[in-house]
Amino acid sequence: MSEADSPLLEVRGLVKDYPGVRALDGVDLTVTPGQVHCLIGQNGAGKSTLIKCISGLVEPTAGEVRFEGEPLPVGDPNASIARGIATIYQELDLVPHLSVALNVFLGHEHKRGPLLNRAAMHRETAALFARLGDESISPTASVSTLRPAQQQVVSMARALSHSVKLLILDEPSAVLDDVEVEALFGVVRRLAAEGVGIIWISHRLGEVGALGDVVTVLKEGRTVATELPPDTPIDTLIGHMVGGRMDALFPDRGPFRETTVLEVRGLTRPPDVYDASLTLHEGEILGLAGLVGSGRTELLRLIYGLDPAKSGEVEVGGHRLPPGRPDLAIRAGLGMAPEERKSEGLWLDWSMIRNTSIADLSRFRRGPFTDRAAERRDATRHLRSLNTQPDAPERPARLFSGGNQQKAVLARWLLRSCRVLLLDEPTRGVDVGARSEIYRVIADLASNGIGIVMVSSELAELLGFCHRVLVMREGHIVDELDGATSTEEDVLRSAVPVHHRAKAG
Amino acid sequence: MAVDTAPTVDVRTRLRQVPVQELVLPVVIIALIIVGVIIRPGVFLTSDNLLNVLTQASITGIIAIGMTFVIATGGIDLSVGSVLAAACIAGGLLAEYGSWMFMLGAVGFALLLGSINGLTITVGKVVPFIATLAMLTIARGLALWMSDKTPISLIELGILQGFGSGRVLGVPVPAIIFVVVAIAGWVLLNRTTFGRRAVAVGGNRSAARIAGIRPGRITFAVYALTGLCVGISAILLSGRLASASPVVGNLVELDAIAAVVIGGTALTGGKATVTGTFFGVITFGLIFNLLNLLNMPAEIQGIVKGVLILVAVALQRRD
Numbered sequence: 171m172s173e174a175d176s177p178l179l180e181v182r183g184l185v186k187d188y189p190g191v192r193a194l195d196g197v198d199l200t201v202t203p204g205q206v207h208c209l210i211g212q213n214g215a216g217k218s219t220l221i222k223c224i225s226g227l228v229e230p231t232a233g234e235v236r237f238e239g240e241p242l243p244v245g246d247p248n249a250s251i252a253r254g255i256a257t258i259y260q261e262l263d264l265v266p267h268l269s270v271a272l273n274v275f276l277g278h279e280h281k282r283g284p285l286l287n288r289a290a291m292h293r294e295t296a297a298l299f300a301r302l303g304d305e306s307i308s309p310t311a312s313v314s315t316l317r318p319a320q321q322q323v324v325s326m327a328r329a330l331s332h333s334v335k336l337l338i339l340d341e342p343s344a345v346l347d348d349v350e351v352e353a354l355f356g357v358v359r360r361l362a363a364e365g366v367g368i369i370w371i372s373h374r375l376g377e378v379g380a381l382g383d384v385v386t387v388l389k390e391g392r393t394v395a396t397e398l399p400p401d402t403p404i405d406t407l408i409g410h411m412v413g414g415r416m417d418a419l420f421p422d423r424g425p426f427r428e429t430t431v432l433e434v435r436g437l438t439r440p441p442d443v444y445d446a447s448l449t450l451h452e453g454e455i456l457g458l459a460g461l462v463g464s465g466r467t468e469l470l471r472l473i474y475g476l477d478p479a480k481s482g483e484v485e486v487g488g489h490r491l492p493p494g495r496p497d498l499a500i501r502a503g504l505g506m507a508p509e510e511r512k513s514e515g516l517w518l519d520w521s522m523i524r525n526t527s528i529a530d531l532s533r534f535r536r537g538p539f540t541d542r543a544a545e546r547r548d549a550t551r552h553l554r555s556l557n558t559q560p561d562a563p564e565r566p567a568r569l570f571s572g573g574n575q576q577k578a579v580l581a582r583w584l585l586r587s588c589r590v591l592l593l594d595e596p597t598r599g600v601d602v603g604a605r606s607e608i609y610r611v612i613a614d615l616a617s618n619g620i621g622i623v624m625v626s627s628e629l630a631e632l633l634g635f636c637h638r639v640l641v642m643r644e645g646h647i648v649d650e651l652d653g654a655t656s657t658e659e660d661v662l663r664s665a666v667p668v669h670h671r672a673k674a675g
Numbered sequence: 676m677a678v679d680t681a682p683t684v685d686v687r688t689r690l691r692q693v694p695v696q697e698l699v700l701p702v703v704i705i706a707l708i709i710v711g712v713i714i715r716p717g718v719f720l721t722s723d724n725l726l727n728v729l730t731q732a733s734i735t736g737i738i739a740i741g742m743t744f745v746i747a748t749g750g751i752d753l754s755v756g757s758v759l760a761a762a763c764i765a766g767g768l769l770a771e772y773g774s775w776m777f778m779l780g781a782v783g784f785a786l787l788l789g790s791i792n793g794l795t796i797t798v799g800k801v802v803p804f805i806a807t808l809a810m811l812t813i814a815r816g817l818a819l820w821m822s823d824k825t826p827i828s829l830i831e832l833g834i835l836q837g838f839g840s841g842r843v844l845g846v847p848v849p850a851i852i853f854v855v856v857a858i859a860g861w862v863l864l865n866r867t868t869f870g871r872r873a874v875a876v877g878g879n880r881s882a883a884r885i886a887g888i889r890p891g892r893i894t895f896a897v898y899a900l901t902g903l904c905v906g907i908s909a910i911l912l913s914g915r916l917a918s919a920s921p922v923v924g925n926l927v928e929l930d931a932i933a934a935v936v937i938g939g940t941a942l943t944g945g946k947a948t949v950t951g952t953f954f955g956v957i958t959f960g961l962i963f964n965l966l967n968l969l970n971m972p973a974e975i976q977g978i979v980k981g982v983l984i985l986v987a988v989a990l991q992r993r994d
């Protein structure tokens with residue numbers, strides 16, 4: 171038992187700077203053997219960066235990580251694995267077309283001479299599944315045929331194929347339904363009983379009480395509470411996560427006008443979106459809620475013309491848009507800020523000015539040439555009006571933080587004087603501190619008469635300042651809620667598919 | 676630990692700020708000139724010889740300017756050498772109607788073949804490498820077929836020969852046209868919305884679509900533009916040779932791509948420099964000229980050229 175008393179993992183004063191952002195700002199964390207340690211915090215609080223520092227994928231700027239009393243070499247993932255640290259990331263890193271057993275032993279295959287010893291790997295994989303208490307998966311099956319929950323178990327078996335002492339799970343429950351989550355709890359408890367330390371990262375605060383031994387809360391890269399007991403009331407946890415300024419986070423809802431700016435009727439593109447209709451007014455902020463894969467992003471893409479609709483129509487200001495033509499949608503007054511900002515929204519090596527002017531270059535045409543002075547002047551004016559920091563519009567977008575990059579995308583559509591903005595997860599990858607500023611910018615745009623459709627996975631965000639929230643489920647718009655008076659439970663009740671709903675609410 | 680590594684990181688950062696990419700070629704060119712002056716004093720650094728370098732380089736150089744735009748969008752055009760031959764022959768078939776009709780035929784046919792490249796890539800959704808590889812063999816076949824495998828004499832076309840080997844105020848016409856095309860290319864890339872959009876498509880196609888750019892149109896236009904450049908080169912080449920030959924232009928595509936790449940344009944697209952391409956063309960021209968002055972055989976030129984490509988590109992990709 172003496173082993174259980176000495177800490178397995180000690181993190182002290184961990185700091186990680188990225189260009190323009192301090193992701194970690196002094197994190198402390200202690201995990202003992204056999205402990206299930208829940209790590210919670212809002213998106214951008216630094217949870218993912220923290221575990222990447224522990225697993226060696228990211229080199230911290232300052233601070234110390236000790237494992238079993240010895241300092242852990244920083245920035246060396248192989249050293250972390252060799253010492254017994256295994257990490258299962260949000261995006262499962264399995265090779266889809268290899269067998270389960272080959273995935274489990276990827277990188278340390280059993281061999282007989284120069285050849286793979288498949289029999290031995292199949293046998294040991296089966297043994298690992300037995301240890302995990304889930305023998306439903308065949309070691310010879312191709313990983314691509316497995317459900318997400320089963321793939322998660324394969325990832326855990328892979329972790330156990332090394333002698334693991336600390337297992338880190340990054341939002342393992344995000345893609346699972348309730349029954350599968352319960353099964354995963356069982357597996358985790360077994361491992362903890364064997365003396366493995368567990369770090370469990372989750373957004374679902376309900377899980378903390380059901381599974382955890384202790385809770386640590388991160389906020390803006392700092393440990394704001396640690397060693398909390400698992401029966402800590404959820405309100406208290408939320409209080410730590412938002413720092414008691416939840417209300418100040420969101421701007422007030424302004425009034426919107428009667429004029430319709432966007433009318434969508436019966437938009438369909440199987441298998442993602444079926445018969446979606448909505449009406450958006452000038453100055454209105456309309457939220458689109460739903461689980462991942464419910465068709466929210468796909469609906470935005472259809473409205474914008476990025477994908478051609480099979481049937482249905484989109485009207486902007488009474489003007490009907492041809493399908494599959496984003497350039498004409500933009501001409502009619504639409505603008506979009508995509509979810510994957512870096513890969514779909516920006517040219518990271520371009521200056522902020524160029525990123526801002528790109529959607530309206532024709533405006534700067536003087537004869538055959540581009541008037542670069544006017545381009546610089548107008549783009550800079552819009553970037554400044556959104557308080558983009560640092561005020562260095564000539565610098566490449568790469569050097570700016572997520573929130574300020576998002577401002578460049580928004581400035582682009584301000585420059586273009588758009589009438590409707592489609593925002594897909596506008597605060598993803600934005601620090602919590604900078605989020606309230608993005609919210610204020612969005613509310614300001616609305617108060618100037620721009621209609622806004624906003625997709626978000628964060629219910630607090632949707633309910634915090636949207637006028638109305640539409641809920642999508644399996645490709646259909648299934649509910650319309652009033653933003654000011656509805657609760658997260660109301661949204662979830664509509665968003666969760668019926669056959670998963672046994673335990674919802 | 677962090678304290679120990681901090682100074683090295685600082686030096687490295689500072690080294691990285693040195694614009695190696697823009698400095699490589701000017702340094703190479705100056706080095707080549709110094710070498711030339713040392714080994715061939717009195718011959719190398721004469722205006723005649725240097726204009727000769729520019730003239731020799733003009734045919735590939737004009738094509739390389741068009742190729743810069745193709746590569747800026749993340750594409751490639753392997754067909755330019757064959758299209759050059761096909762354009763010469765297409766012009767040659769109109770030779771009896773005079774020099775201007777020759778030029779119209781050559782430029783028109785090259786533009787047509789370039790546009791077909793653009794269409795197969797955008798409408799047919801064939802990847803550029805394959806689409807232009809197919810055009811490489813098609814255009815060469817057309818050139819041989821239309822000419823019945825025989826060169827067409829252009830000895831009657833005085834104006835055309837003026838374009839190939841004439842001089843204005845002592846400067847060879849091909850050199851003048853190359854410089855004019857390079858300047859036009861620079862303006863098009865850096866000072867027009869088309870140039871900005873071409874780089875935008877190469878840098879991030881999805882983002883370009885979301886920003887309202889139609890990547891297909893831009894892509895089509897850069898291949899057509901390259902066809903146009905090939906047509907201009909066909910005029911200069913046929914004029915110089917006073918004949919239209921179906922076997923010219925072999926490996927011109929590789930010389931053009933090499934010049935673009937050592938100039939600093941990224942093969943992945945999204946970063947392009949016409950100035951770099953111009954210097955790249957001049958660099959190869961100087962090497963060719965120096966080795967000729969030294970009576971080095973052609974195989975040595977190939978080796979030197981290849982090594983230079985590797986060294987220049989390796990230096991530019993240091994980050």
